[in-house]
Amino acid sequence: MRRLALLGATGSIGRQALEVIDANPELELVAAASRSQPIDGLAPLTQVGGDLVELLERAEPDVVLNAVVGFAGLPATLWALERGVDLALANKESLVAAGELALAAQRRSGGLLLPVDSEHSASFQCLEGRAPETVDSLVLTASGGPFRGRMREELRDVAPEEALAHPTWSMGPKITIDSATLANKGLELIEAHFLFGLPYEQIEVVVHPSSIVHALVRLRDGAALAHLGYPDMRVPISFALTYPERAATSLPQLDLASGLTLEFHAPDLETFPLLALARRAGERGGTYPCAYNAANEVAVAAFLDGRLPFLAIAEIVEETLGAVDGASAGTLDDLVEADAAARAIAERSFTPA
Numbered sequence: 001m002r003r004l005a006l007l008g009a010t011g012s013i014g015r016q017a018l019e020v021i022d023a024n025p026e027l028e029l030v031a032a033a034s035r036s037q038p039i040d041g042l043a044p045l046t047q048v049g050g051d052l053v054e055l056l057e058r059a060e061p062d063v064v065l066n067a068v069v070g071f072a073g074l075p076a077t078l079w080a081l082e083r084g085v086d087l088a089l090a091n092k093e094s095l096v097a098a099g100e101l102a103l104a105a106q107r108r109s110g111g112l113l114l115p116v117d118s119e120h121s122a123s124f125q126c127l128e129g130r131a132p133e134t135v136d137s138l139v140l141t142a143s144g145g146p147f148r149g150r151m152r153e154e155l156r157d158v159a160p161e162e163a164l165a166h167p168t169w170s171m172g173p174k175i176t177i178d179s180a181t182l183a184n185k186g187l188e189l190i191e192a193h194f195l196f197g198l199p200y201e202q203i204e205v206v207v208h209p210s211s212i213v214h215a216l217v218r219l220r221d222g223a224a225l226a227h228l229g230y231p232d233m234r235v236p237i238s239f240a241l242t243y244p245e246r247a248a249t250s251l252p253q254l255d256l257a258s259g260l261t262l263e264f265h266a267p268d269l270e271t272f273p274l275l276a277l278a279r280r281a282g283e284r285g286g287t288y289p290c291a292y293n294a295a296n297e298v299a300v301a302a303f304l305d306g307r308l309p310f311l312a313i314a315e316i317v318e319e320t321l322g323a324v325d326g327a328s329a330g331t332l333d334d335l336v337e338a339d340a341a342a343r344a345i346a347e348r349s350f351t352p353a
């Protein structure tokens with residue numbers, strides 16, 4: 001039996017995780033948390049709002065599934081990594097903001113860090129057991145979101161409802177907007193850099209509209225290994241929660257004879273500048289990735305509230321990255337400070353004085 005704590009139980013990932021847990025007698029849900037939606041009776045310990053670390057201390061889980069959205073997930077990520085408690089990580093924002101601290105904690109404690117993001121679960125599986133010198137590069141795929149193929153001018157007046165209509169994945173609102181701007185792929189690029197220890201020039205992003213190939217690894221001998229599957233988050237969730245057994249699921253197998261075609265394109269970095277901005281923030285290092293994430297969270301929330309046009313999301317992130325000092329953070333407190341400073345700059349940039 002694995003005793004599991006599920007943070008973000010009412011979200012898109014959280015609800016799909018509950019299906020995986022229900023179908024798997026080896027997984028025992030001992031604690032669950034949400035921000036505001038009721039979850040009474042879901043687990044022996046439940047918590048709505050409040051301090052996630054306190055819940056984890058009481059629950060003493062074997063594995064934490066962090067499916068909270070945003071920087072708010074960071075203390076729980078660090079809690080698991082510092083204690084050597086296995087972490088199934090959907091909350092990419094925490095790894096982007098605190099990559100160095102998180103990986104240092106994981107190296108000290110030796111706990112497992114299993115990505116739930118489908119591209120990173122796929123990358124993990126393609127890279128597992130491979131000597132680093134045999135790897136030429138990693139390719140992350142992006143669906144391109146609802147605005148793939150559009151020109152910048154055509155995005156000036158898009159409403160939140162249009163940006164929320166994702167062609168292949170059904171997800172929470174924040175990540176859906178991030179997919180429409182390609183910030184999601186930017187966050188994933190930084191996440192992959194930390195998870196797999198690859199320099200940015202060895203990580204490529206390609207647009208693949210059907211989201212069947214989740215990642216691909218090129219090896220030094222000219223071979224390439226890809227991970228394929230229908231876009232269904234229950235697969236990577238199940239993989240992370242039952243690793244290394246890889247429990248059976250009742251999900252459909254890939255039907256190749258149904259006319260599946262695989263199409264790939266270079267991303268349009270001019271129309272979707274947030275991908276290039278993420279690469280630049282990642283390469284600069286320090287707290288630039290933290291600032292990228294913070295400014296993006298602020299701008300996405302304002303876009304969803306109708307306070308900001310779609311194209312301004314990237315402008316605010318760029319402006320914020322130009323204004324922060326980006327100095328490295330040695331502690332969680334330093335990071336919280338860097339996050340708050342970036343949020344304040346981002347807010348000021350579109351709020352009249």
Ligand SMILES: NC(=O)c1ccc[n+]([C@@H]2O[C@H](COP(=O)([O-])OP(=O)(O)OC[C@H]3O[C@@H](n4cnc5c(N)ncnc54)[C@H](OP(=O)(O)O)[C@@H]3O)[C@@H](O)[C@H]2O)c1
Nearest residue numbers: 008010011012013034035036037068069072090091171172
């Ligand atoms: N959805 C996907 O397919 C997908 C795929 C890959 C990665 N991810 C990543 O997984 C994470 C979750 O995404 P999602 O789409 O599932 O988001 P979502 O549907 O918006 O759900 C977010 C969940 O987090 C909870 N939450 C937010 N802040 C919290 C806090 N401070 N304390 C406790 N709970 C909190 C929410 O509770 P309430 O319901 O009470 O607000 C909700 O349960 C994100 O980092 C996202 O990037 C998602």
